[in-house]
Amino acid sequence: MGVLNVTPDSFSDGGRYTDVDAAVQHGVSLFREGAHVIDVGGESTRPGADRVDAETEIARVVPVIERLFAQGVPVSIDTTRAAVAEAALAAGAAVINDVSGGLADPAMASVAAAAGCPWILMHWRGHSRDMQKLAAYQDVVAEVRDELRARADAAIAAGVDPSMIVLDPGLGFAKQAEHNWALSAHLGVLVALGFPVLFGASRKTYLGRLLAGPDGTPRPVDGREAATLATSLLAVASGAWGVRVHEVGATADALAVWRATGSPHFRG
Ligand SMILES: Nc1nc2ncc(COP(=O)(O)O)nc2c(=O)[nH]1
Numbered sequence: 184m185g186v187l188n189v190t191p192d193s194f195s196d197g198g199r200y201t202d203v204d205a206a207v208q209h210g211v212s213l214f215r216e217g218a219h220v221i222d223v224g225g226e227s228t229r230p231g232a233d234r235v236d237a238e239t240e241i242a243r244v245v246p247v248i249e250r251l252f253a254q255g256v257p258v259s260i261d262t263t264r265a266a267v268a269e270a271a272l273a274a275g276a277a278v279i280n281d282v283s284g285g286l287a288d289p290a291m292a293s294v295a296a297a298a299g300c301p302w303i304l305m306h307w308r309g310h311s312r313d314m315q316k317l318a319a320y321q322d323v324v325a326e327v328r329d330e331l332r333a334r335a336d337a338a339i340a341a342g343v344d345p346s347m348i349v350l351d352p353g354l355g356f357a358k359q360a361e362h363n364w365a366l367s368a369h370l371g372v373l374v375a376l377g378f379p380v381l382f383g384a385s386r387k388t389y390l391g392r393l394l395a396g397p398d399g400t401p402r403p404v405d406g407r408e409a410a411t412l413a414t415s416l417l418a419v420a421s422g423a424w425g426v427r428v429h430e431v432g433a434t435a436d437a438l439a440v441w442r443a444t445g446s447p448h449f450r451g
Pocket residue numbers: 186188193194195224228229261280281282303305351353354381382383384385427
């Protein structure tokens with residue numbers, strides 16, 4: 184999954200692709216580098232980000248999705264709003280990527296059920312403004328597993344086909360670094376739920392902190408690619424179905440190495 188944030192303030196690539204032509208060009212290049220789907224997001228989800236209204240989100244993503252769809256590029260819509268998902272699906276998106284796992288908008292389940300499209304349910308405990316305060320766990324792996332299972336159960340109860348559900352641990356969302364590492368180390372616990380698992384660590388802050396300089400300054404965003412590659416390979420080795428990354432070409436190369444080993448996990 185290639186990341187295409189069409190926002191002015193996303194944490195690692197905010198502002199680069201607010202122009203439709205630039206966004207479409209980047210989405211096409213990610214697809215050509217090997218991405219199976221391009222994840223288009225119109226609202227920043229970084230901690231502390233201000234929310235934008237649905238109209239703004241729709242205005243940002245629909246023109247880009249329409250153009251990518253017209254060029255045969257599969258698209259997922261990264262949104263927590265049912266109205267935005269509906270508009271994106273109408274514009275040609277094929278997957279709903281909901282960082283709230285259906286919690287932010289009760290109407291999302293009926294949109295996903297009616298569309299019969301894959302719905303990525305990410306682990307989440309609240310909007311960006313206050314989510315780090317919610318990073319309190321006794322056993323983060325068990326709690327994330329249980330909360331994701333509950334989200335999947337709710338989706339199925341709302342009429343979503345179980346085969347359309349993808350789960351995601353939500354690294355960095357209501358999680359401190361130690362929580363991200365625990366979830367990475369025990370990703371198999373989530374895979375054991377029986378749904379495909381998407382893993383999204385690309386360039387995230389906990390990697391910057393891991394790679395901090397001698398004075399404690401976190402590694403800048405553009406210096407986190409090698410670490411991101413390592414997290415992607417480890418996630419796939421643990422059974423992840425997919426990885427959500429900014430740097431698709433290098434990731435595709437790394438996963439080609441994994442595939443060459445003949446591992447049973449890799450699902451192509
Ligand atoms: N499914 C899923 N979606 C996401 N959307 C945004 C971000 C925030 O990162 P970005 O600013 O690089 O998009 N992370 C995820 C993630 O980990 N999983």
